[in-house]
Amino acid sequence: GDSVTQMEGPVTLSEEAFLTINCTYTATGYPSLFWYVQYPGEGLQLLLKATKADDKGSNKGFEATYRKETTSFHLEKGSVQVSDSAVYFCALRKANAGKSTFGDGTTLTVKP
Amino acid sequence: SAVISQKPSRDICQRGTSLTIQCQVDSQVTMMFWYRQQPGQSLTLIATANQGSEATYESGFVIDKFPISRPNLTFSTLTVSNMSPEDSSIYLCSVITASNEKLFFGSGTQLSVL
Numbered sequence: 313g314d315s316v317t318q319m320e321g322p323v324t325l326s327e328e329a330f331l332t333i334n335c336t337y338t339a340t341g342y343p344s345l346f347w348y349v350q351y352p353g354e355g356l357q358l359l360l361k362a363t364k365a366d367d368k369g370s371n372k373g374f375e376a377t378y379r380k381e382t383t384s385f386h387l388e389k390g391s392v393q394v395s396d397s398a399v400y401f402c403a404l405r406k407a408n409a410g411k412s413t414f415g416d417g418t419t420l421t422v423k424p
Numbered sequence: 425s426a427v428i429s430q431k432p433s434r435d436i437c438q439r440g441t442s443l444t445i446q447c448q449v450d451s452q453v454t455m456m457f458w459y460r461q462q463p464g465q466s467l468t469l470i471a472t473a474n475q476g477s478e479a480t481y482e483s484g485f486v487i488d489k490f491p492i493s494r495p496n497l498t499f500s501t502l503t504v505s506n507m508s509p510e511d512s513s514i515y516l517c518s519v520i521t522a523s524n525e526k527l528f529f530g531s532g533t534q535l536s537v538l
Binding site: 324346348354355356357358361401405410411412415416417 | 454455457464466467469472482516518520526527529530531532533
């Protein structure tokens with residue numbers, strides 16, 4: 313079945329450091345790929361998405377590129393802030409299926 | 425976008441009792457889902473709530489334990505029945521709207537079973 317594998321955490325960075333959270337997937341067909349973020353005490357919200365190979369999703373300084381050849385969708389940000397501290401989930405969804413498959417989540421803590 | 429109201433936001437329950445969680449959306453949606461997020465773990469899909477018919481359950485989840493209703497396009501309930509401490513988790517309602525393919529989440533119900 314479909315699966316999503318995320319870089320294990322937790323990840324601790326200093327403010328303004330470069331962030332990479334790795335995500336790889338296994339799926340048949342051509343899924344859409346997503347990153348969700350869960351801030352402390354809040355629900356999940358969509359951060360960015362990409363629907364086909366070589367698409368780049370971006371939002372709030374975060375970027376991820378849909379790499380079909382490596383089945384990856386790594387999340388990056390050039391300069392993190394304390395306010396980016398949260399749990400990040402990588403997910404996929406097939407075009408004709410409503411349900412999503414989530415990775416285990418990566419906890420990011422950014423220190424001043 | 426979709427605004428999802430989920431309640432209760434948290435509850436502490438006794439073993440053997442049941443709790444019903446409500447999910448109300450401010451617009452008609454094509455699909456509604458119920459997820460469980462256990463402490464420190466990822467989201468696991470419990471079931472897809474189908475309007476006017478029985479929910480579609482994922483492997484490991486059964487209707488007797490997690491009965492679901494969806495009487496219309498904007499409302500659904502999930503009941504956690506005959507609770508045990510292993511049911512302590514965050515339960516999340518999520519929807520896909522008709523206008524786009526984004527998945528929106530409610531703020532969750534944090535359930536603790538003593």
